[in-house]
Amino acid sequence: xxxxxxxxxxxxxxxxxxxxxxxxxxxxPRAKLITTFIFIVTVVSFDRYALAVLTPFFxxxxxxxxxxxxxxxxxxxxxxxxxPFAILVGIFNPLMDxxxxxxxxxxxxxxxxxxxxxxxxxxxxxxxxxxxxVSLTGFNAVCAALIKFGVPKPFVxxxxxxxxxxxxxxxxxxRMVRAGSFRAFHSGAMGFKTFIxxxxxxxxxxxxxxxxxxxxxxxxxxxxxIRIIRSMRITYQEIMFIFGWGALFIFLRYFNxxxxxxxxxxxxxx
Amino acid sequence: MSHHIVEASDLHYTYPDGTxxxxxxxxxxxxxxxxxxVGENGAGKSTLLLHLNGYLSPRQxxxxxxxxxxxxxxxxxxxxxVGMVFQNPDDQLFMPTVFDDVAFGPLxxxxxxxxxxxxxxxxxxxxxxxxxxxxxxxxxxxxxxxxVSIATVLAMSPDILVMDEPTSSLDPRSRRRLIxxxxxxxxTKIVATHDLDMALDLCERTIVxxxxxxxxxxQTKKILYDEELLRASSLEKPLSxxxxx
Numbered sequence: 356x357x358x359x360x361x362x363x364x365x366x367x368x369x370x371x372x373x374x375x376x377x378x379x380x381x382x383x384p385r386a387k388l389i390t391t392f393i394f395i396v397t398v399v400s401f402d403r404y405a406l407a408v409l410t411p412f413f414x415x416x417x418x419x420x421x422x423x424x425x426x427x428x429x430x431x432x433x434x435x436x437x438x439p440f441a442i443l444v445g446i447f448n449p450l451m452d453x454x455x456x457x458x459x460x461x462x463x464x465x466x467x468x469x470x471x472x473x474x475x476x477x478x479x480x481x482x483x484x485x486x487x488x489v490s491l492t493g494f495n496a497v498c499a500a501l502i503k504f505g506v507p508k509p510f511v512x513x514x515x516x517x518x519x520x521x522x523x524x525x526x527x528x529x530r531m532v533r534a535g536s537f538r539a540f541h542s543g544a545m546g547f548k549t550f551i552x553x554x555x556x557x558x559x560x561x562x563x564x565x566x567x568x569x570x571x572x573x574x575x576x577x578x579x580x581i582r583i584i585r586s587m588r589i590t591y592q593e594i595m596f597i598f599g600w601g602a603l604f605i606f607l608r609y610f611n612x613x614x615x616x617x618x619x620x621x622x623x624x625x
Numbered sequence: 626m627s628h629h630i631v632e633a634s635d636l637h638y639t640y641p642d643g644t645x646x647x648x649x650x651x652x653x654x655x656x657x658x659x660x661x662x663v664g665e666n667g668a669g670k671s672t673l674l675l676h677l678n679g680y681l682s683p684r685q686x687x688x689x690x691x692x693x694x695x696x697x698x699x700x701x702x703x704x705x706x707v708g709m710v711f712q713n714p715d716d717q718l719f720m721p722t723v724f725d726d727v728a729f730g731p732l733x734x735x736x737x738x739x740x741x742x743x744x745x746x747x748x749x750x751x752x753x754x755x756x757x758x759x760x761x762x763x764x765x766x767x768x769x770x771x772x773v774s775i776a777t778v779l780a781m782s783p784d785i786l787v788m789d790e791p792t793s794s795l796d797p798r799s800r801r802r803l804i805x806x807x808x809x810x811x812x813t814k815i816v817a818t819h820d821l822d823m824a825l826d827l828c829e830r831t832i833v834x835x836x837x838x839x840x841x842x843x844q845t846k847k848i849l850y851d852e853e854l855l856r857a858s859s860l861e862k863p864l865s866x867x868x869x870x
Contacts, residue, residue: 370721371761493721519719567716570680574709575781576701576733584728584741 373493379423384492384500386593390600391488395481397604403470407613416483425490434482441478445471494518499581524561629656629784629813635686646672648837661824662817664834665859670817678707708783712790714770718762723773730781748776768799785813792820821863833858
């Protein structure tokens with residue numbers, strides 16, 4: 356019952372993490388944004404049966420988490436919470452694609468299962484990278500970076516408000532569900548009718564609250580421009596970060612490290 | 626020209642759903658005055674406050690801040706000089722950390738980075754919560770949230786402070802601390818409240834609203850001793866007076 360509330364708090368926790376002060380935190384948001392972008396594009400660009408070649412990419416989240424001191428367990432939990440989406444996307448692959456791709460012992464592994472696992476792996480990589488980006492940078496700074504890159508302001512402001520209000524929405528929902536469950540003595544499950552009116556109420560309440568918050572922002576001079584206190588400056592560190600990681604990603608994309616490593620080791624064994 | 630003057634003349638307001646908020650409200654509050662706005666629930670206190678920095682515009686009548694009537698054109702300037710402390714601090718605090726929240730206003734005003742930092746630290750120190758700077762606002766206690774809300778407004782260096790129920794949901798000690806703090810401010814203050822003891826303590830002048838009209842405007846002491854007037858406005862004598870008599 357309280358899950359919604361706890362989750363929303365947890366998302367808010369990312370912003371708390373972003374106020375940390377490691378060298379990675381201090382990096383210009385644009386550098387982190389662009390690197391994350393290259394990472395995601397590279398990971399997604401593999402063909403659908405890619406499995407082993409994806410594994411070296413885990414080095415990026417692992418190194419970033421280790422260097423910045425972000426709580427790995429927390430991030431992993433976030434990834435798990437959204438993972439049903441990925442599973443839903445890939446779950447039919449094993450049924451559609453039954454051609455046997457390879458055998459482990461006597462069990463034939465179909466292409467469907469391989470592509471399903473590939474989807475899940477990619478999902479884990481990309482979502483972790485995005486979460487790390489926000490936890491290291493803060494959502495406002497990510498938005499500010501987007502604007503610097505020339506993304507039209509209306510889109511970015513939309514994104515910013517979406518993020519701001521998602522908390523408002525989940526808070527309201529939590530309070531209403533709680534109030535409802537206190538008075539629903541007979542059954543645990545909510546009736547359809549109750550649910551519908553709750554949903555309608557939620558919308559109206561959220562609109563009201565969102566408006567008050569917007570008003571509070573206007574009272575303090577919000578004019579659609581996002582301003583952050585951390586100054587943005589591209590120094591050689593940022594350049595190193597982008598090109599270092601970028602080069603590694605492209606190397607891993609075109610050079611099948613696990614395969615080479617495997618052949619090398621089996622070669623040694625022979 | 627002085628920014629510290631608030632003048633309303635013949636304000637009328639009806640909400641889109643037909644609820645009448647104000648039916649002709651007129652007053653003038655001058656520099657440095659501290660005014661309590663009292664009245665029963667739905668008397669129009671919040672509606673009136675929302676007019677003072679242009680969130681609602683009256684169906685009839687005008688609001689003057691300083692020497693000029695409030696219009697769309699000077700809205701920004703007015704919002705800068707009229708600092709609004711909301712009834713619910715959760716509406717007011719929306720940034721990831723207390724520091725960011727207080728910095729939001731000054732950044733929007735275009736202050737330089739170190740100037741912003743100075744202003745934030747000073748505002749937080751004024752309300753005595755400098756140690757909370759790194760904390761996320763939603764994890765604070767009600768009293769702390771209220772202090773931070775006031776800091777966010779102070780950071781804009783307003784001339785006029787408008788507060789909606791500042792002492793609601795505060796424990797007695799936080800309430801006392803807040804009142805003492807507000808006493809130290811030299812701003813023009815307009816405080817909508819049900820806390821008549823605070824009104825007695827903090828404001829030399831009181832305006833009584835009843836069903837969208839002003840039923841009394843004068844010295845707080847006189848008004849809060851006037852049992853008949855209070856009863857007619859669905860109010861009652863503050864406890865401190867009841868105990869004395």
